[in-house]
Amino acid sequence: MKKLVTLKELSKELGVSVSTVSKALNNDSTIGHYTRERVERLARDRHYVPNEVARNFQQQRSLTIGLIVPNVLDQFFVQAINGVDEVASARQYTVLMSQTLDDERRANAILDQMRLDGVDGLISTITPTTTDLTPYRRLEKAGIPVVFMSRSPNDPACAQVTLLNDDAACNATTFLMERGHQRLAYLNGPPCVAASQQRRIGFERALIEQHRANDGLVYQPAGLTPTDTEQAIEALMALPEHPTGILTFKTYMALDAIAYLKRIYPERLNTVEFVGFSNLPLLKHLAHKPVASVEENPGLMGAESMRLLMQLMSDTPVTSTHIEIPGTLIVH
Amino acid sequence: MKKLVTLKELSKELGVSVSTVSKALNNDSTIGHYTRERVERLARDRHYVPNEVARNFQQQRSLTIGLIVPNVLDQFFVQAINGVDEVASARQYTVLMSQTLDDERRANAILDQMRLDGVDGLISTITPTTTDLTPYRRLEKAGIPVVFMSRSPNDPACAQVTLLNDDAACNATTFLMERGHQRLAYLNGPPCVAASQQRRIGFERALIEQHRANDGLVYQPAGLTPTDTEQAIEALMALPEHPTGILTFKTYMALDAIAYLKRIYPERLNTVEFVGFSNLPLLKHLAHKPVASVEENPGLMGAESMRLLMQLMSDTPVTSTHIEIPGTLIVH
DNA sequence: TTGTAGGCGTTATCAT
DNA sequence: ATGATAACGCCTACAA
Numbered sequence: 087m088k089k090l091v092t093l094k095e096l097s098k099e100l101g102v103s104v105s106t107v108s109k110a111l112n113n114d115s116t117i118g119h120y121t122r123e124r125v126e127r128l129a130r131d132r133h134y135v136p137n138e139v140a141r142n143f144q145q146q147r148s149l150t151i152g153l154i155v156p157n158v159l160d161q162f163f164v165q166a167i168n169g170v171d172e173v174a175s176a177r178q179y180t181v182l183m184s185q186t187l188d189d190e191r192r193a194n195a196i197l198d199q200m201r202l203d204g205v206d207g208l209i210s211t212i213t214p215t216t217t218d219l220t221p222y223r224r225l226e227k228a229g230i231p232v233v234f235m236s237r238s239p240n241d242p243a244c245a246q247v248t249l250l251n252d253d254a255a256c257n258a259t260t261f262l263m264e265r266g267h268q269r270l271a272y273l274n275g276p277p278c279v280a281a282s283q284q285r286r287i288g289f290e291r292a293l294i295e296q297h298r299a300n301d302g303l304v305y306q307p308a309g310l311t312p313t314d315t316e317q318a319i320e321a322l323m324a325l326p327e328h329p330t331g332i333l334t335f336k337t338y339m340a341l342d343a344i345a346y347l348k349r350i351y352p353e354r355l356n357t358v359e360f361v362g363f364s365n366l367p368l369l370k371h372l373a374h375k376p377v378a379s380v381e382e383n384p385g386l387m388g389a390e391s392m393r394l395l396m397q398l399m400s401d402t403p404v405t406s407t408h409i410e411i412p413g414t415l416i417v418h
Numbered sequence: 419m420k421k422l423v424t425l426k427e428l429s430k431e432l433g434v435s436v437s438t439v440s441k442a443l444n445n446d447s448t449i450g451h452y453t454r455e456r457v458e459r460l461a462r463d464r465h466y467v468p469n470e471v472a473r474n475f476q477q478q479r480s481l482t483i484g485l486i487v488p489n490v491l492d493q494f495f496v497q498a499i500n501g502v503d504e505v506a507s508a509r510q511y512t513v514l515m516s517q518t519l520d521d522e523r524r525a526n527a528i529l530d531q532m533r534l535d536g537v538d539g540l541i542s543t544i545t546p547t548t549t550d551l552t553p554y555r556r557l558e559k560a561g562i563p564v565v566f567m568s569r570s571p572n573d574p575a576c577a578q579v580t581l582l583n584d585d586a587a588c589n590a591t592t593f594l595m596e597r598g599h600q601r602l603a604y605l606n607g608p609p610c611v612a613a614s615q616q617r618r619i620g621f622e623r624a625l626i627e628q629h630r631a632n633d634g635l636v637y638q639p640a641g642l643t644p645t646d647t648e649q650a651i652e653a654l655m656a657l658p659e660h661p662t663g664i665l666t667f668k669t670y671m672a673l674d675a676i677a678y679l680k681r682i683y684p685e686r687l688n689t690v691e692f693v694g695f696s697n698l699p700l701l702k703h704l705a706h707k708p709v710a711s712v713e714e715n716p717g718l719m720g721a722e723s724m725r726l727l728m729q730l731m732s733d734t735p736v737t738s739t740h741i742e743i744p745g746t747l748i749v750h
Numbered sequence: 751t752t753g754t755a756g757g758c759g760t761t762a763t764c765a766t
Numbered sequence: 767a768t769g770a771t772a773a774c775g776c777c778t779a780c781a782a
Contacts, residue, residue, distance in 0.1 A: 090560060092759060103769045108761065118767055133556075139536040140759035143475040144774055158500050168490050171517070180514055180535060184507070185500075201422075202470040203512060228422065341703050366700065371673050373705035424775060435753045440777060450751055472775035476758055 091134045100124060111136075142204070151395060152200035153183045154193065154210040162364060162384045163211075166235060169388025170209060177396060179206075188213045197221045205230060207395045209388075211237045214278045219244075231398035235391040236384075237279065245398060245407035247391045251281050254380045254413030255288025256295070258333055258361045261378060261415060263296055265359065267331030270302035273318050273343070275310065275335030282335060285363070289333055303329065307339075315342040323351060330358050337362030337369075340376045348374065365416050381414040423466045432460060443468075474536070483727060484532035485515045486525065486542040494696060494716045495543075498567060501720025502541060509728060511538075520545045529553045537562060539727045541720075543569045546610045551576075563730035567723040568716075569611065577730060577739035579723040583613050586712045586745030587620025588627070590665055590693045593710060593747060595628055597691065599663030602634035605650055605675070607642065607667030614667060617695070621665055635661065639671075647674040655683060662690050669694030669701075672708045680706065697748050713746040 093111075097104045102121065110117045110125035111134075117125075128134075142148045153170055155163040167183060174181050182205060186193040190213045200208060201224070208230060210222070219239055222232050231245065238246035255272075262270060272289040275282035286304055293302045307318040315334075322328055334340040340360035347355050355374060365381040390409050397404045425443075429436045434453065442449045442457035443466075449457075460466075474480045485502055487495040499515065506513050514537060518525040522545045530553075532540060539562060542554070551571055554564050563577065570578035587604075594602060604621040607614035618636055625634045639650040647666075654660055666672040672692035679687050687706060697713040722741050729736045 090759095094759075104759090105761080105770075106768055108759095109768085112761080116767060121767080135530075135534055137536065137759055138534040139471070139475045139480060140774095141761080143471050143758090144760045144762095146774070148471060158496055158503070164490055164496050168517075171490070171515075175516065180516075180531070182512055183503075183515060184512075185503070198467070199512070202467055204469070204471040341700075345703065368673075368698065368700040368703075371677065371700075371704055422775095425777095426775075436776085437754075437778080438752055440775095441752090444777085446778095448751060453751080469775055472758095473777085475774090476776045478758070 090137055091132045092137070093134075096125065096128055096132065096134060100128060147206050148204040149178060150180050150182055150203065150205050151392075152203070152205040152208040152210070153181050154186060154196055154200075154208070155183070156186055156188045156211055156213065158183070158185050161366065162236075162382060165384035166388035166391075169385035169390075170392045171388075172385075173389045173392035173396075179392075186211075186213055188215075190216050194221045197225065201225055201228065201230065207399045208232045209235050209391045209395055211235055212239060214276055231395060233391050233395045233398065236387060237281070240280070242408070245394060245404075247387055247394060247409040247411065249281065249382050249387070250410040250412045251284035252288035252291065254363070254382075254415070255285040255333065256292040257288075257413070257415050258378065258380055259289050259292035259302070259331075260296065261417075262331035262333065262359065262361060263292070263298065265331065265377070267329075267359065268301060269327055269329040270298075270331045271322055271329035271333070272302065272304045273315065273332065273334045273339055274304055274306045277306065285333075285335060310336065310339065312342040312345075315339045316346045319343045319346050320350075323347075323354070328354075328358075332358060332360050334360060334362040334376075337364040337366055337376060337379050341372075344374050344376075361415075363413070369418060375418055378415055378417045381416050383411050383414065387411050422469055423464045424469070425466075428457065428460055428464065428466060432456060479538050480536040481510060482512050482514055482535065482537050483724070484535070484537040484540040484542070485513050486518060486528055486532075486540070487515070488518055488520045488543055488545065490515070490517050493698065494568075494714060497716035498720035498723075501717035501722075502724045503720075504717075505721045505724035505728075511724075518543075518545055520547075522548050526553045529557065533557055533560065533562070539731045540564045541567050541723045541727055543567055544571060546608060563727060565723050565727045565730065568719060569613070572612070574740070577726060577736075579719055579726060579741040579743065581613065581714050581719070582742040582744045583616035584620035584623065586695070586714075586747070587617040587665065588624040589620075589745070589747050590710065590712055591621050591624035591634070591663075592628065593749075594663035594665065594691065594693060595624070595630065595633075597663065597709070599661075599691065600633060601659055601661040602630075602663045603654055603661035603665070604634065604636045605647065605664065605666045605671055606636055606638045609638065617665075617667060642668065642671065644674040644677075647671045648678045651675045651678050652682075655679075655686070660686075660690075664690060664692050666692060666694040666708075669696040669698055669708060669711050673704075676706050676708075693747075695745070701750060707750055710747055710749045713748050715743050715746065719743050 093104050093107050097107045107125050110122045171181055184196045193213050234244050234246040238244055238248055274286055293299050305318050307314040340362035360376040361378045362376050363380045365379040369375050425436050425439050429439045439457050442454045503513055516528045525545050557564055566576050566578040570576055570580055606618055625631050637650050639646040672694035692708040693710045694708050695712045697711040701707050
């Protein structure tokens with residue numbers, strides 16, 4: 087960041103004042119034709135570009151928004167980032183991104199940093215353990231609006247863009263029942279994540295809607311690791327009438343489950359069917375795969391988050407601060 | 419970005435000058451004990467944090483680097499981004515990221531934008547079609563160093579971090595020969611990408627080293643789409659003695675090839691073995707998969723790019739502006 | 751030990 | 767139609 091041409095240099099060279107040059111370049115109507123031409127020509131010749139840092143400083147804004155995600159290696163969030171970026175860059179905003187790795191301390195440090203960097207707004211997921219929202223509050227008190235994406239706090243006052251989890255889970259479950267499965271199960275995600283509960287509710291709603299409330303059971307694995315999933319599957323398979331239609335909180339849980347079945351209960355492999363949340367790109371190459379996946383539309387979620395944030399950053403009144411993105415059932 | 423506490427406000431409240439407060443907070447040794455204590459206490463009470471935008475402006479730098487990649491949805495680049503981010507954030511740098519989608523016009527617009535944003539340095543891949551380096555030159559003339567990551571121009575004057583393609587291809591090919599394959603083939607990538615040629619050279623070197631120069635052939639598919647790959651495989655299978663050990667420019671080409679074999683030549687499925695570039699995370703779930711993959715270590719590549727850039731941004735003389743990252747053969 | 755003054759590049763306000 | 771001036775928040779010679 088060195089010797090960029092400045093207004094001052096142009097003005098000196100032209101023998102006019104700095105403010106004249108500035109106005110000429112900003113299409114101020116009070117500048118004479120002749121002067122404007124001269125200014126514009128020289129600016130072009132010298133490859134003048136305004137110094138954004140100075141401009142942002144002067145205008146007390148940065149045309150930058152912050153984006154906080156758990157992990158950029160996660161396909162879901164990569165696509166969400168992409169969606170945010172698309173809308174942001176179309177509106178001349180640049181995106182400052184950081185990952186929390188689901189560590190709350192790290193998240194708070196990032197929030198501080200973003201405030202210092204002078205972002206005009208923030209899109210954030212929260213870590214599963216976060217209950218104290220004061221770091222976010224601090225931002226909002228400083229006039230920096232925050233949109234929670236995908237994962238959001240319980241407080242309904244928070245602007246948020248989330249998946250319509252219960253509907254998606256309900257549809258997926260209904261789909262499994264329509265395929266003829268008599269016994270259903272849902273492998274839940276971490277209890278502290280709101281999406282876990284919402285998907286469970288959708289699962290149960292589907293059962294009730296079909297008047298089969300007793301045909302399904304919710305199993306709560308200890309965690310998201312392959313081992314946790316294997317224990318869950320083992321428990322389900324040990325039942326007198328084991329479920330054959332299984333909804334999983336995440337698609338990769340279904341993959342782990344399938345791998346386990348193949349190893350331990352190969353004879354059941356073709357009788358059990360799975361549906362999971364997240365539509366992974368490599369699924370098409372798999373021999374044994376879930377019969378369907380819930381596409382969570384992360385790109386759309388990111389784009390909508392950015393649009394909502396744009397509204398909040400402008401002073402136009404916002405119609406709704408809660409946006410729910412429907413999931414799409416993809417049958418493989 | 420509003421009402422952050424400023425030095426001026428602190429100074430007024432304390433009845434001292436702005437510079438005194440500034441110095442006290444910057445550990446200037448000429449400030450008295452008593453005054454310093456008072457200043458520090460009030461700063462803490464008021465949650466004072468220096469305004470980064472103002473500071474960057476004043477110091478004519480931004481503590482920000484630009485990162486330009488083709489596509490954030492590509493696993494390879496996601497991991498590279500991660501590597502960059504790790505090193506950057508450890509050194510208090512923030513990363514401004516944009517994607518070109520391999521469109522040269524878009525890339526040039528991004529380069530302009532990054533210059534305006536006042537990045538202190540840049541890490542970039544180039545689009546396959548880029549030959550005109552003047553947009554990059556312009557940055558360097560403005561004192562902004564550029565590191566090319568993964569893909570780089572032919573000009574050896576450019577600082578770059580790339581995969582040691584020929585060695586990796588050579589190792590992979592040797593591995594296939596050692597597994598007993600008599601006829602080898604290499605499915606190449608786009609000719610305009612330097613990596614394609616380098617990997618071809620490595621493939622051929624392996625054959626020569628084993629004195630089997632006539633046992634391998636290079637096939638140039640029309641592109642990277644599944645259809646292109648299928649045509650290539652069809653051509654290879656039509657040969658009187660079709661190759662059984664096949665190296666592919668990308669692992670997903672191998673996956674497309676395997677899918678095709680399974681469909682059209684199921685009887686040959688177990689006689690042909692593949693090795694491809696890129697170690698995909700979901701590979702472990704596949705029934706039929708490449709026997710090995712070349713791990714391109716994108717995270718390391720990103721980290722090394724950032725380290726090199728840090729050197730270039732400091733004024734310490736740089737030992738080497740070319741870094742080659744070795745590939746690792748992962749046997750599945 | 752502390753304060754004053756000037757400057758970083760830009761824009762806005764108010765004179766001329 | 768143009769120019770002078772101040773201001774944004776911070777740092778740093780230099781002066782007191």
